[in-house]
Amino acid sequence: MFKPPTLKDVARAAGVHFTTVSMALRGHPAIAAATRVRLESIAAKLGYRRVEVFSALTQRRQERGRQFARPGLLYLGRAPRRRQFFEMAHHRAVLAGARQQAEDFGYCLETVFVGPGGVPPDQLTAYLRKHSARGVVIGAWDPGMSAPAVDWSGKATVKIDSWHIPADVPVVSNDQLANVVTALTELRRRGYRRIGLAMGEHDDEGTGGAHLSGLQLAHARLAPRERVPPHFFPARTRMGPILEGLGRWLSAHRVDAVVSNWASIRSMLQAIGRSVPGDVGCACICRGRHQHELAGIIPNLELVGRTAITVLAMMVRDAGSPRAHAASNTCVQGVWRPGRTLRPAPSNA
Amino acid sequence: MLEPQRPTLRDLAAAAGGMHPSTVSLALRNSRRISAATCRRVQEVARQLGYHRDPLLDAFNRHRIDAQPPRAPRHIAVVADFGSAAALRASPRHALALAGARAAAAELFCKLELFLFGPGQPSAKRLDSILDARGIGALLLLALRPEGPAPAFAWERYCYVAVDSPQLPVPAYTVTVDYRQAGRLLWRLARAEGRRRIGFVWSDESADGAEQRAIAGYLFERSRESEGSPVPPLKLPPGPAAGTALRRWAKRYTVDAIVCRAAFRALAHTALGDTAPPCMAFDDPTAPTGMIRPDYFQVGRHAVEQLVALMQTNHLGPPPSSACTYLPIAPDS
Numbered sequence: 113m114f115k116p117p118t119l120k121d122v123a124r125a126a127g128v129h130f131t132t133v134s135m136a137l138r139g140h141p142a143i144a145a146a147t148r149v150r151l152e153s154i155a156a157k158l159g160y161r162r163v164e165v166f167s168a169l170t171q172r173r174q175e176r177g178r179q180f181a182r183p184g185l186l187y188l189g190r191a192p193r194r195r196q197f198f199e200m201a202h203h204r205a206v207l208a209g210a211r212q213q214a215e216d217f218g219y220c221l222e223t224v225f226v227g228p229g230g231v232p233p234d235q236l237t238a239y240l241r242k243h244s245a246r247g248v249v250i251g252a253w254d255p256g257m258s259a260p261a262v263d264w265s266g267k268a269t270v271k272i273d274s275w276h277i278p279a280d281v282p283v284v285s286n287d288q289l290a291n292v293v294t295a296l297t298e299l300r301r302r303g304y305r306r307i308g309l310a311m312g313e314h315d316d317e318g319t320g321g322a323h324l325s326g327l328q329l330a331h332a333r334l335a336p337r338e339r340v341p342p343h344f345f346p347a348r349t350r351m352g353p354i355l356e357g358l359g360r361w362l363s364a365h366r367v368d369a370v371v372s373n374w375a376s377i378r379s380m381l382q383a384i385g386r387s388v389p390g391d392v393g394c395a396c397i398c399r400g401r402h403q404h405e406l407a408g409i410i411p412n413l414e415l416v417g418r419t420a421i422t423v424l425a426m427m428v429r430d431a432g433s434p435r436a437h438a439a440s441n442t443c444v445q446g447v448w449r450p451g452r453t454l455r456p457a458p459s460n461a
Numbered sequence: 462m463l464e465p466q467r468p469t470l471r472d473l474a475a476a477a478g479g480m481h482p483s484t485v486s487l488a489l490r491n492s493r494r495i496s497a498a499t500c501r502r503v504q505e506v507a508r509q510l511g512y513h514r515d516p517l518l519d520a521f522n523r524h525r526i527d528a529q530p531p532r533a534p535r536h537i538a539v540v541a542d543f544g545s546a547a548a549l550r551a552s553p554r555h556a557l558a559l560a561g562a563r564a565a566a567a568e569l570f571c572k573l574e575l576f577l578f579g580p581g582q583p584s585a586k587r588l589d590s591i592l593d594a595r596g597i598g599a600l601l602l603l604a605l606r607p608e609g610p611a612p613a614f615a616w617e618r619y620c621y622v623a624v625d626s627p628q629l630p631v632p633a634y635t636v637t638v639d640y641r642q643a644g645r646l647l648w649r650l651a652r653a654e655g656r657r658r659i660g661f662v663w664s665d666e667s668a669d670g671a672e673q674r675a676i677a678g679y680l681f682e683r684s685r686e687s688e689g690s691p692v693p694p695l696k697l698p699p700g701p702a703a704g705t706a707l708r709r710w711a712k713r714y715t716v717d718a719i720v721c722r723a724a725f726r727a728l729a730h731t732a733l734g735d736t737a738p739p740c741m742a743f744d745d746p747t748a749p750t751g752m753i754r755p756d757y758f759q760v761g762r763h764a765v766e767q768l769v770a771l772m773q774t775n776h777l778g779p780p781p782s783s784a785c786t787y788l789p790i791a792p793d794s
Contacts, residue, residue: 182467183516216774218514246516287785289641289677290670321681325641328680329673332694412782419784422770425516438759438788441639445632445783 117160126154137162182220184245185424186267190226190233190253197225201400202413203252206272209417210249217425219246226253226260233260241266247424250274250281255317256347268427268437270420275320280439282427284420286411287443288319288373291397292326294448295371295409302455304369304393308340310358311373313347323373323397340365345374359384362392369393369454378406378453393454397446407451416444468512477506491598491775504775514773534572537768538592540612541603542579549575553746554757555604558624561761562601569769571599578605578612585613593618599772601764605629617778620771622764625671625757631779634771636764638755639787640671643743644678646753646790647720651741652686656718659683660692662707662725664699670785672722675743679720692716697728704732711738723748753790760788 123130128151136143136151143151187210189197197203207223214221222245224231231239240248240262247268253259255276264279271283292309299307309327316323324342331339343361345354358380361367369392370377377394386392396408419442427437450457468476474485480503488495488503495503507513539562543549550556559575566573574597576588583591592598600621605612614621616631623635644661651659661679663672676694683691692714697703707728710716716738719729723742730737741752748754763786771777 215513218516289674293673324684325677325681328684329677332676332680415780415782415784422767426766426770428516438763438791440763440786440788442784442786445785447782 117158119160122151122155122158122160125158126151182218184220184222185214185421185428186240186243186245186248187221187223187251188226188236188248188253189223189251190257192227192254192257194225194227194229197251197254198223202398205413206251206417206420209414210251210421211417212414213418213421213425217421219421219425221421227257233258233262236260237263237266240264247428249420249424250277250279251420252318253277256312256314268424270424270427272416272420273318276317282423282437282440282442283320284416284423284442284444285319285322286398286413286416287445288322288397289326289329290443291409291411291446292323292371293330295395295397296327296330298407298448298450298457299369299371299393299395299454302393302457304455305338306340306366306368307371308361308365308367308369309342309371310361310377311342311344313344315373340367355380355384362386367392369395371395371397373398375400375403375406388453389455395451395454399449403451405452407449407454409446409448411446412444419444468510470512473503473507473510473512476510477503489775490772491777494596534570535599535769535772536595536597537566537571537573537599537601537765538588538597539573539575539601539603540578540588540605541575542605543577544579544581545577546575549577549603552604554625554744557746557757558603558761558764561758561763562624562765563761564758565762565765565769569765571765571769573601573765589615589618598777599768601768602629602633620768620777622768622771624760624764632781632783634767634780635783635785636760636767637671637785637787638744638757638760639789640674640743641678641681641787642790643753643755644675644680644720645682646678647675647741647743648679648682650751650753651718651720654718657688658692658715658717660710660714660716660719661694662697662719662721662729663694664697664703664722664725671744674787675720697725703728707732755790756788763788 119130119133123133126133132143132147133151133155136148137155139148187207189203191197198207211221226233226236245267247270248264250269250271252273253276259277264281269279269281271277271279271281273283273285275283296307309323311323327342343358346357362370370381372394373396374380375396375398377396378388381388381392381394388394394407396403396406399406399408399410401410423440423442430437470482470485474480474482477485484495485503488500489507491500539559541549541555541559543552543555549559563573576591578585578588598619600614600619602612602621602623604625605623612629621633623629623633625635625637648659661676663676695706695710698706711733718738719740721729721740721742723745726740726742729740742748743753744755745752746755746757767786
C-alpha cells in the first residue's frame with residue numbers, strides 16, 4: 113500500500129532533524145529564509161503535504177494543562193427577524209438534535225443569526241473565514257429572503273433544506289415528498305375526493321420542489337377530474353387577503369379536504385366560516401408534536417438536526433484528504449397521526 | 462468554547478473504579494467482550510464526568526489507520542438476499558455496491574463478511590445466533606426483497622444500514638441513488654435528443670421507492686414545460702397482459718422515448734420489436750455514455766461510512782425514524 117511521504121522522509125532527504133522541517137514549513141522565524149526555501153522545494157519534490165489535523169493535535173498537546181478550545185461547528189439561521197428563527201418550535205427542535213449530536217461527537221455547536229441583529233449577510237464570507245469553527249450547518253434559511261452571495265468553500269458545509277442557497281453540499285431535510293403522498297393517501301382512505309394542497313408561495317423553494325413533486329406523484333394515480341390544483345398563500349401579505357384567497361380556492365374547486373404545511377390551517381379554515389371536519393377536513397404535513405387534535409404528519413426534527421451534524425462531522429474528519437463528499441440528499445421520514453380534523457378512517461381499513 | 466482540562470479516558474477509567482483504559486474504551490463502544498451491565502455503568506459515569514469524544518483524535522486516527530496494518534478490525538456482516546454469491550455478482554447494481562462497501566471498509570479499519578439470506582439460506586433467527594456467536598454487531602443489508610421472507614432480526618442488538626431501499630419491518634437508515642434526479646435528468650436528456658413524446662413505464666408501485674422517485678422527477682420536469690398533451694405514465698399489468706398493454710399505449714400516444722427500469726427493456730424488445738422506442742433506464746450502472754450512470758459503488762461506500770459512524774456513537778437498534786440518503790448522479794463526463 114502506498115504510504116504518503118511524511119515529515120521524517122523530508123528530513124532524511126534534506127539531512128536535517130524533522131523539527132527543523134516542521135518549523136520551516138510553518139514559517140517559524142527561527143529558521144533562515146534560505147533553509148526554508150530549500151526545505152520547501154524538497155518537500156514539494158517528494159510530494160509531502162501538511163496534514164492540518166496533525167498540526168492541530170500537536171498544538172493541543174502543547175496546550176495541555178492550560179485552557180484550550182473545543183473544536184466548534186457553526187449553525188447559521190436566517191429569517192426576517194431573529195426571533196422568527198431561533199424561537200420557532202420547528203427550528204428549536206432541529207437545533208436541539210444538532211446540538212446533542214455535536215456533543216456526542218465532541219464538538220461545541222455555536223448558533224449564529226444572519227440578518228438584522230446578527231451577522232450582516234454581505235459580511236458572512238469574511239466572518240466564516242475568520243471563525244475557527246471547522247464546519248457549518250446552513251439551518252433551513254427562509255426562502256422568501258434574498259440569498260447573499262457567500263463563499264462556502266472555506267469550510268465543510270451541510271444544508272438543512274435551503275435548496276435555494278447555491279452551495280453544492282449535502283442536504284438534510286424532512287421527506288416532504290413522501291409526507292405529501294402519505295397525507296393524500298390517508299385522506300383518500302377516509303373517502304375524501306377533492307383534496308387540495310395549500311402552501312406558502314415560497315415554501316417549496318427551500319425544499320427543491322418536494323411538495324409539488326409529492327402532489328404530482330399522488331395525482332399521477334388519480335383520474336384527471338380528481339386532481340385539484342395547488343393553492344399558494346402569497347408572501348408578505350396580511351392575513352385578511354390570504355384568507356380570502358383561500359376561501360375562493362376552496363369554492364372554485366369544491367375542495368373537501370386541505371393538506372398544508374402551515375400548522376395554522378385549521379384556524380384559518382375556521383376563520384373563513386368553514387367548520388372542520390364538518391365542511392372540510394384538514395391535515396398538516398408538518399405538525400407539532402403537541403397539536404393532538406390536528407391530523408397529519410409529525411416530522412422527526414431532532415433526527416434532521418442530528419443527521420446534519422453526522423454528515424458534517426464525516427466531512428470535517430475527511431477534510432484535507434483527496435476524497436470529495438458527494439452532495440447527497442438525506443430525507444428523514446415523519447409519522448402519520450390521525451386527528452379530529454378529519455373524518456374517521458373506515459373501520460375495515 | 463473554552464473549557465478547563467477536559468476529562469480523558471484515563472480520568473474516566475479511574476472514576477469507573479480503577480478499570481484499565483482499554484476496558485473503558487471497549488465499554489464505551491458497547492463491545493461484546495464487555496458485559497452489558499458494565500458497558501451501561503461506564504457510559505453513565507462518562508456522562509456524569511462530561512467525558513466526550515475528541516474529534517481531533519478521531520480525525521487523526523483516520524490518517525494513522527491508513528499507514529498501519531489492522532490489528533483487530535471491526536466486523537460488519539453484509540446480509541444479502543441472494544441464493545448464492547454468484548447470483549450477487551451477476552447483478553451489476555449489487556456487485557458494485559458490495560465493491561464500494563469493501564473499499565470503504567478497508568479504509569475505515571473494518572472487515573466485511575458476506576452472509577446470504579433468502580431462499581435456501583439460513584433464516585433470520587439462525588443468522589442472529591451465528592452473528593452473536595461471532596460477536597458481529599453491525600449489519601449492512603443488501604437487496605432484501607419485500608416479497609422475500611420477512612427479515613426478523615433482533616434489530617435492537619445491531620447497528621444497521623440498508624442499501625437500495627428495501628422495505629424493512631423496522632425504521633432504518635437507507636442509502637440509495639437519487640432516482641428523482643435520475644428521472645429529471647432522463648427527461649432533459651430525451652428532450653435534448655429531440656424526443657417529444659416521452660413516456661414513463663412502471664410496474665410495481667408498492668415495492669421500493671425507486672420507481673416512485675424516478676417518476677416524481679420525470680413529472681416535475683414535464684410540468685415545467687407547457688407542451689401540448691403529455692403522455693400519461695403506464696402502469697404495467699402483471700403477467701402476459703403487459704405486452705399488449707405496452708403495445709397499445711405506445712401506439713396510442715406515439716411514444717418516442719420511454720423512461721423505465723433497466724429490467725423493463727427486455728419486455729419492450731419482446732413486445733415492440735424493432736419499432737421499440739429507446740428505453741432510458743434510471744437504474745443501469747452499465748449504461749453507455751450519453752445515458753445516466755448511477756454510481757452504486759458510491760452507494761455501498763457511503764453505506765459503510767454511515768454504519769461506522771453509528772458504531773462509533775453506539776447507536777444500536779432502530780432509529781427513531783427512517784432516513785434515506787440519496788446520492789446524486791454525477792454528470793457524465
